[in-house]
Amino acid sequence: xxxxxxxxxxxxxxxxxxxxxxxxxxxxxxxxxxVLHTPLMSxxxxxxxxxxxxxxxxxxxxxxxxEWVLGSLxxxxxTLNVAxxxxxxxxxxxxxxxxxxx
Amino acid sequence: MILLNTMMPGQVVLEYSYLLSAIMFVIGxxxxxxxxxxxxxxxxxxxxxxxxxxxxxxxxxxEAGEAIGLMNVFxxxxxxxxxxxxxxxxxxxxxxxAMPQMVSFFNATGGAASAAVALIEYNKNPDQALLVGxxxxxxxxxxxxxxxxxxxxLDGKVGDIFSKVMTYVNLFFMAVxxxxxxxxxxxxxxxxxxxxxxxxxxxxxxxxxxSFVMPIGGADMPVVISLLNSLTGIAAAMxxxxxxxxxxxxxxxxxxxxxTILTLxxxxxxxxxxxxxxxxxxxxxxxxxxxAQGSIKEITLSDxxxxxxxxxxxxxxxxxxxxxxxxxxxxxxLDNLLGSKGVDVRYAIHPVAGRMPGHMNVxxxxxxxxxxxxxxxxxINPDMPNVDVAIVVGANDVVNPAAYDDPGSPIYGMxxxxxHLAKNIIIMKRGMGKGYAGIENFLFFxxxxxxxxxxxxxxxxxxxxxxxxI
Numbered sequence: 244x245x246x247x248x249x250x251x252x253x254x255x256x257x258x259x260x261x262x263x264x265x266x267x268x269x270x271x272x273x274x275x276x277x278v279l280h281t282p283l284m285s286x287x288x289x290x291x292x293x294x295x296x297x298x299x300x301x302x303x304x305x306x307x308x309x310e311w312v313l314g315s316l317x318x319x320x321x322t323l324n325v326a327x328x329x330x331x332x333x334x335x336x337x338x339x340x341x342x343x344x345x
Numbered sequence: 346m347i348l349l350n351t352m353m354p355g356q357v358v359l360e361y362s363y364l365l366s367a368i369m370f371v372i373g374x375x376x377x378x379x380x381x382x383x384x385x386x387x388x389x390x391x392x393x394x395x396x397x398x399x400x401x402x403x404x405x406x407x408e409a410g411e412a413i414g415l416m417n418v419f420x421x422x423x424x425x426x427x428x429x430x431x432x433x434x435x436x437x438x439x440x441x442x443a444m445p446q447m448v449s450f451f452n453a454t455g456g457a458a459s460a461a462v463a464l465i466e467y468n469k470n471p472d473q474a475l476l477v478g479x480x481x482x483x484x485x486x487x488x489x490x491x492x493x494x495x496x497x498x499l500d501g502k503v504g505d506i507f508s509k510v511m512t513y514v515n516l517f518f519m520a521v522x523x524x525x526x527x528x529x530x531x532x533x534x535x536x537x538x539x540x541x542x543x544x545x546x547x548x549x550x551x552x553x554x555x556s557f558v559m560p561i562g563g564a565d566m567p568v569v570i571s572l573l574n575s576l577t578g579i580a581a582a583m584x585x586x587x588x589x590x591x592x593x594x595x596x597x598x599x600x601x602x603x604x605t606i607l608t609l610x611x612x613x614x615x616x617x618x619x620x621x622x623x624x625x626x627x628x629x630x631x632x633x634x635x636x637a638q639g640s641i642k643e644i645t646l647s648d649x650x651x652x653x654x655x656x657x658x659x660x661x662x663x664x665x666x667x668x669x670x671x672x673x674x675x676x677x678x679l680d681n682l683l684g685s686k687g688v689d690v691r692y693a694i695h696p697v698a699g700r701m702p703g704h705m706n707v708x709x710x711x712x713x714x715x716x717x718x719x720x721x722x723x724x725i726n727p728d729m730p731n732v733d734v735a736i737v738v739g740a741n742d743v744v745n746p747a748a749y750d751d752p753g754s755p756i757y758g759m760x761x762x763x764x765h766l767a768k769n770i771i772i773m774k775r776g777m778g779k780g781y782a783g784i785e786n787f788l789f790f791x792x793x794x795x796x797x798x799x800x801x802x803x804x805x806x807x808x809x810x811x812x813x814x815i
Binding site: 250254256257260261264265267268269271272273274275276277278279280281282283284285286287288289290291292293294295296297298299300301302303304305309310313314315316317318319320321322323324325326327328329330331332333334335336337338339340 | 370371373374375377378379380383384386387388390391393394397398401402405407411413414417418420421424425427428429431432433435436437439441444447448450451452454455457458459461462464465466468469475476570571574577578580581582584585586587588589590591592593594595596597598599600601602603604605606607610694696701702703704706707710711713716719721
C-alpha cells in the first residue's frame, strides 16, 4: 500500500499526462473517415516508433556489451518503424490527392 | 546541484523540444483525419519525430551529467542511417495489396524496440523494478511476436490453428504473466532470482504473442492488426514513462488510442465483441434453419453490358476477392467507361472489406478512383433502393441478407451493404464457394440476382470490351 502511494506521488505528472492523452487521442482520432483508416493506422504506427528516443539514449550511454547489442538492435528496429512507417504512409496519402474526374 | 545548474539551459531546451514534438504529433494526427490535409499531417508527425531525435542526440545527459560521447554519436548516426535506408526501401517497394503485412512488420519492429529498451533499463537498475518497465517489456514482446505472426499469416507463410484448446492455453499464459509481474514487484526477492523471473516474463510474453494471434484469421485480421498497433503504442508509452519523457508518453498513448478506436470500430462492423474475436469462436452458437429458396441464374456478358449501359445509378461493391484478383484497375476502367455514358457510378465500401481497416479504399485510390466516389456503408444504404444495378465483386458475407433475416446465422446482426434492395444485382464470383464465414448467401438466390462466374479481373475486362461495342 505504501509503495503504491509513493508510486502515485512520485509519478503524478506522468500519470496526468497519460490519462489526459487518452482523452486527447480519442478526441483527435474518433472522426476519421474510413477512407483514411489504413493511412491513419500506418501513420500512427510510425509515431509509435517514438521509442527511437529511448534507443538513442540507450546507445548514447551504452557501456556494457549487452547494452551495446540490445541498444543498437532497439535503435535499428525503431528506425525501421519510423522511416518505413512515414514513407509508406506518404506513399498512400499521395494517392488520395484530389483528382479531376475523367 | 551545482552540476544541475550548469546544464540547465540545455535541459530546458531538451524538455521543451519534447513538448513541441508532442504538439506536432497531435496536429499531425488531426490533419490526417481529412483526405485533403492528410499528407501534410503525416509530414507534421514526421517532423515531430525528427526534432526530438536531434535534441536528444545533442542535449541528453545521463544521471551523472555526462553528454553522449562522440563515439556513441557516431554509432547512433550509423545505425539510424542503416535503419532509415532499409526502412524506406521496404516502404517504397511494397505493393498496396501487401500493405497489411508491411504495417504488421513495422509494428513488430516498434514492439521489439520497446521491449529491448525496457529490458536494458531493468538491467541498469534491477533494484528499481517498476511496474511500467515490466509492462513495457511484456506489451512490447507480445506486440512483436504477435505482429510477426500476423505478418506471416497475411503473407501466406503461416496458417491458422483453430482449436478450442487455444482459448485455455491463452488464458493460462495471461494468468502466468500477471502472476509473474506481481511476484517480481511485490515478493521482495533477491536480485538474482528476480532477474531470472524477468527473463522468464520476456519468454512467456513472446510465446503468448504467438499463441494469441495463431487462432485468429481470415476476416478477423483487421481487428487483430488494429489491436497489435494499439499495443505497440502502449509499450512505447510505458518506456516513455521510465524516462519521464513527454513526447514518448503522449506519442505512445495517441497510437494506443487510435488503435483502440479502430479495433472497436472493426468489431462493431462485424457485430462481434472484442472478446469474441480474441477467443476466436466464430459462429458456433445458433443453428441456421433457413434453406436457400429459388435458383441460381446466370447472365451473359452482353446482357450485363446492356443492362449497365442503360442504367442511371450503378454501385460497385468490392470485397477482398477484387484485391486478390488485382482487379481494382479494371474496375476503375469500367466505372470510367460507364461514367462517360452518363451513368452515375459509386463504390460502396464495407468497413471490413480488405485485410486491414480501410484497405479497400487504398487499393481503389491506387487505381486512381477519386475518393469522392468511395461511399461508406451507412451513407450508401439509404440510397440502395434507387440503384439500378449493384455489382458485387469478390465480396460475400458483407452483402449477405442473412444478417437481417436469419437469427440462426453466425453473421446475424452484422451491418451489411444492402445490395439486395437494388433493382438488379450482378454478382461476379469465381464459383459457388462460400465466404469466409462458410455460410450460404441468400443474395445469390434472389430473383433480382444474376451471376457472372469467372475470375474478377478477366470477367471485368470482357465486360469493358463488351460495353465498348454498344
